[in-house]
Amino acid sequence: MTEPPGRRERKKAATRQKIADTALRLFLERGYDAVGIREVAAEADVAVTTLFAHFASKEALVFEQDEDFEQRLMRAVTDRAPHEPLIPALRREILALVRHCTAEGAAPIWHMIDTSPALREHEESMRLRHAESLATAIAADPDLSRSATACRTIARFVIDAYSLSREAADPEAAVDETFQMIEAAWNVTRPPRLTPRAPEGQTQAN
């Protein structure tokens, strides 16, 4: 899909990958806080400034693969079947994401994140941005015209569901439980004004 984009970009991508791999390896070997940036750079055989040219911060080295999270959530809203209700679509996507990050191989990375305050803080900050994007996507859908506050609220709830389910003892059951709550919360929001005919009720659950 991205085969021959010139040697330059290949080298750049290779450098980036080497930095990310080295960093993750060192972090898992000896702990995130115990490994310094200068050390990662030395081990990857690049200058510190080069490292920061590829990654905005030390935390970004860890959350590298996690970049499509935001896009997947937004696509779950925008690319869903016509007239498909919003919440089940989001529930499916969140369930997939939770499954993905509670899979076998991912455990060490998430343990590292959960035990480092800096990483947890960074993750929560990311999630907040994701919630804002999700809220925008929901607000932009003409099928479900809710207030800006309702959109932002439900978006946060969905992100909360992800965070909590990921940490729960039984992640899939937690997705069930939280999304029942989200569904109920969404169903009490109503489009501010619908078409004049259609006086009351029976228009619920978009």
Add this chain to the structure above:
Amino acid sequence: MTEPPGRRERKKAATRQKIADTALRLFLERGYDAVGIREVAAEADVAVTTLFAHFASKEALVFEQDEDFEQRLMRAVTDRAPHEPLIPALRREILALVRHCTAEGAAPIWHMIDTSPALREHEESMRLRHAESLATAIAADPDLSRSATACRTIARFVIDAYSLSREAADPEAAVDETFQMIEAAWNVTRPPRLTPRAPEGQTQAN
């Protein structure tokens, strides 16, 4: 209320206050990111180490008054009238907190917080801790025996309601809107098992 607790503690409190006042003044004058710790310490005429003996971090200088937030939320749960439903009690408290931080004088401080990434990140991290405390308080109430996941979820929702309402164009209306959603979410959670007699329904809305 705290008049004669010895000269020592008075001096300590005075130092702390002087640091906080100086910091807030400089931050508001020239911007949070443009003022360094060494500068605050110099202006307050204390050593940098002294500053950090009173405040855990630079961000803590800003969120000084905000310390009772956590306790107020927990008390709204634990100190409410017997058999008073949970959600309205939390709604009252959140409304009071939102009113307090959207009052006239508080505007510049919140503007500063909203425009500094470091401060926003720090606040969100605080709120998360507060949500955990709130979840614990809710889980500890025998009147409302919900699953751990339900407690944590509803606690996060409440914190979200605070954050979103604080930023909303009409904060009080936003509290109304978000808490309608929270109420609905709470009402679909049910105590795992009640006393054997009382087979179905009519036990809702604690």
Add this chain to the structure above:
DNA sequence: GACCGTAACACTAACGGTTAGCTTTTCGAA
């Protein structure tokens, strides 16, 4: 009132993340 333990504060020096400024290398295209 003299005495001692300790809390508060100061000073220096460093550490780790991050960035600015500037030079060198490496590729792509003309």
Add this chain to the structure above:
DNA sequence: TTCGAAAAGCTAACCGTTAGTGTTACGGTC
């Protein structure tokens, strides 16, 4: 081949934060 620009490098610093080590001022005790 040559030239412009992207990529990478080096140095040197800035900033928040902490450890280590004193020094002072207070509070309780004899």
